Amino acid sequence: MNIEGLILDIDGVISRGRKPIEKALEGYRLIKELGIKTVFVSNNSTRSRRIMFERFEQFGLDVGEDELIIATHATAVHISRENGESRVFTTGEDGLKEELLNLGHEIVDYREAEYLVVGSNRGINFDIFTRALRLALNDEIRYVAVNPDRVFPAEDGPIPGTGLIIGALYWMTGRQPDVVVGKPSRIIIDQAIEKLGVRREKVAIVGDQIDIDIMAGKNAGIKSILVMSGVTDEENYEEKVKETGVEPDYIFRDLNELAQSLRSEK
């Protein structure tokens, strides 16, 4: 496979919700032993990186500051690169605000905003929607979505993703985000490749969802690896490939099987 860097999805690859996938933890350690660089990429739009590091620690994984990109943080970085420190109105929760503030952006009410940043919010209400609506109706406002996730697979069943807000704004205004940061967008993948510091020909993305992870790999022009430890299985694989028109370059049962294969190449 000729791989020196891996971009790893979290849910369905290293864990299922709060529960780690034991085989995957083994695989992760082996990948590190082989000297392959890794970065975790998460589409989460409500958490800050701090919260994610706590989760890794519970799994007994040693993940460094430089080995995690989360869509909240990637959004703040993207806005800085586009426009420098900016005035932002966001629908999002504290985790997203924390990341925006960390990079010097100012959280303002809609009348002062240059950016509308849409992230999921479990306390979304009529008032927030009203403000977001007024911004979406203004063409001069740059509209950025943290991720395009329609639903989020919680442990007790699906819950609304950022799609709740993107969908409502679209229905009200006909407008879609100008920029989407999270997978399958290449924006977050390009930031991950930068972090790895590996030439893109030698980078692969590993994930459990064809329409998100494998599609992100295609959009960014890197190799893609599907693991069958999450939402994709033998039964829905063909259907997903047909639906999306993309296919992974490699398929493994789980992260451990991928790690074994990488070891046999060395």
Ligand SMILES: [Mg+2]
């Ligand atoms: Mg996943």
